[in-house]
Amino acid sequence: MNILTRLLFTVTTLVMLCSASYAEERLKMSTTTSTQDSGLLKVLLPPFEKKNNCKVDVIAVGTGQALKLGEAGDVDVVFVHARKLEDKFVADGFGVNRKDVMYNDFVIIGPKNDPAGVARAKSAAEALKLIAAKQATFVSRGDKSGTHTKELELWKSAGVEPKGNWYVEAGQGMGPVITMATERQGYTLADRGTYNAFKGQKTDLTIVFQGEKGLFNPYGIIVVNPKKFPHVKFDLAMKLVDFVTGAEGQKIIADYKAHGEPVFFIYKK
Numbered sequence: 001m002n003i004l005t006r007l008l009f010t011v012t013t014l015v016m017l018c019s020a021s022y023a024e025e026r027l028k029m030s031t032t033t034s035t036q037d038s039g040l041l042k043v044l045l046p047p048f049e050k051k052n053n054c055k056v057d058v059i060a061v062g063t064g065q066a067l068k069l070g071e072a073g074d075v076d077v078v079f080v081h082a083r084k085l086e087d088k089f090v091a092d093g094f095g096v097n098r099k100d101v102m103y104n105d106f107v108i109i110g111p112k113n114d115p116a117g118v119a120r121a122k123s124a125a126e127a128l129k130l131i132a133a134k135q136a137t138f139v140s141r142g143d144k145s146g147t148h149t150k151e152l153e154l155w156k157s158a159g160v161e162p163k164g165n166w167y168v169e170a171g172q173g174m175g176p177v178i179t180m181a182t183e184r185q186g187y188t189l190a191d192r193g194t195y196n197a198f199k200g201q202k203t204d205l206t207i208v209f210q211g212e213k214g215l216f217n218p219y220g221i222i223v224v225n226p227k228k229f230p231h232v233k234f235d236l237a238m239k240l241v242d243f244v245t246g247a248e249g250q251k252i253i254a255d256y257k258a259h260g261e262p263v264f265f266i267y268k269k
Contacts, residue, residue: 030066033173062145073229082146137186142169
């Protein structure tokens with residue numbers, strides 16, 4: 001090996017070592033489809049990634065599946081919306097340091113002509129009773145997500161077991177379900193964030209019932225327990241928690257709008 005070759009080899013090695021030292025770290029996050037379908041993650045994650053020289057690999061599924069990924073140790077952090085399931089996830093030792101991030105609410109959307117007369121309902125349970133009585137098309141997430149969990153609670157409160165050709169279990173995320181309900185001119189339960197992102201351009205369905213206290217929809221972020229899964233990137237995950245619950249992240253969430261309307265709301269401190 002001559003001097004020039006050795007020099008080139010040394011320089012190449014140094015460049016590779018420097019590149020490796022500055023290589024971005026990757027963080028795996030499972031989350032509900034609403035945070036992705038609403039468009040929030042496209043504005044929330046890039047500032048965090050730039051600040052921490054990392055890439056957040058997002059797995060957007062229903063909340064139930066997002067938590068299952070955490071239980072298997074397949075992700076570092078979960079960002080979901082089903083408080084009872086979240087509390088169980090922590091109590092069972094799979095997660096630590098759960099923090100409130102934001103909230104919105106669930107709404108029932110349907111065709112403008114509202115064939116089931118849902119708009120006259122005085123409660124969400126009554127709204128579902130009217131849909132069932134009319135056997136109007138209802139598209140369910142059917143995916144054990146936070147939205148699906150809430151829907152099942154409402155059917156139970158209504159004293160109705162939904163079944164029949166009118167009740168369609170999609171097994172899909174919120175975006176595809178709104179699209180399916182739109183195509184069939186049926187009803188569905190949606191989070192306001194995803195609906196706001198879709199209305200006008202991707203759906204002509206309107207809100208036919210809203211505002212009930214029980215439709216409150218809080219979101220939380222939880223780090224997967226490093227004592228159970230030592231490979232979890234705990235420090236980076238905690239930086240993400242601190243970011244989305246800190247001043248910069250909270251401002252991004254509060255300022256984010258779809259078609260001029262807020263998608264999520266932050267808690268007053």
